[in-house]
Amino acid sequence: MLKPNSSEAAEAAGVSAITEENIDAVGLKLFDQLKCDYLMVTRGEYGISLFDLKGHHLIPTRARSVHDVSGAGDTVISTFALAFLSGADFIEAAALANYAAGTVCEEVGVVPVTRGKLHEIINHHNS
Numbered sequence: 001m002l003k004p005n006s007s008e009a010a011e012a013a014g015v016s017a018i019t020e021e022n023i024d025a026v027g028l029k030l031f032d033q034l035k036c037d038y039l040m041v042t043r044g045e046y047g048i049s050l051f052d053l054k055g056h057h058l059i060p061t062r063a064r065s066v067h068d069v070s071g072a073g074d075t076v077i078s079t080f081a082l083a084f085l086s087g088a089d090f091i092e093a094a095a096l097a098n099y100a101a102g103t104v105c106e107e108v109g110v111v112p113v114t115r116g117k118l119h120e121i122i123n124h125h126n127s
Helices: 006-013 023-034 072-085 090-105 115-126
Strands: 039-042 048-052 055-059
Touching: 006 023, 006 039, 023 039, 023 048, 023 055, 039 072, 048 090, 055 090, 072 090, 090 115
Parallel strands: none
Antiparallel strands: 039 048, 048 055
């Protein structure tokens, strides 16, 4: 599994920027070139774009309000790894990671995501 952000994915694909119009083509190109099982492109306010053998999936952003993105990428990869290695599938693990990153972005500075905080934000979005 590889997890570039939008800028890294654009550079690797040789395009100036990731857009709504080119994300499918860029992601599929990178997925094919890199020969990885899973590709997760973190796209800030646009959420996370996932690519696997089944195609492209979009997980919209879950941040209620963004104050600081410090630590969001690390939160995505660590939460994804924990969920995936605990038995969640690719999309479930990425969705949980997206919730966790949204929680981090709501705070100023690098903050931990507690189980309670993660439950709170998931319940907020599901109510």
